[in-house]
Amino acid sequence: MLGDFMMLIPGLKERPGAECRLIISRVDRVLKAFPEVVFADMNLRLNLLWVSVRARPGVILDIACCMKFHVPEAMLVGPKTS
Numbered sequence: 001m002l003g004d005f006m007m008l009i010p011g012l013k014e015r016p017g018a019e020c021r022l023i024i025s026r027v028d029r030v031l032k033a034f035p036e037v038v039f040a041d042m043n044l045r046l047n048l049l050w051v052s053v054r055a056r057p058g059v060i061l062d063i064a065c066c067m068k069f070h071v072p073e074a075m076l077v078g079p080k081t082s
Helices: 017-032 059-070
Strands: 002-008 037-043 048-054 075-077
Touching (some): 017 037
Antiparallel strands (some): 037 048
């Protein structure tokens, strides 16, 4: 079983090349630290990171928290609650 989640990194595509590459390398390091990650796609046009993971309780929150620590501007995308 797989689970998916998305993270938005606002303004990533507008950053200078070196700064953008630095952020992407941080994202890459975080994702490589989790063996549950099976697929990731960084869409620079949308500033959106899509990640698919093997199901494990709490893995999405673990990755999202680690990503937020290393890339503070990253935001987990989720449904709007009322």
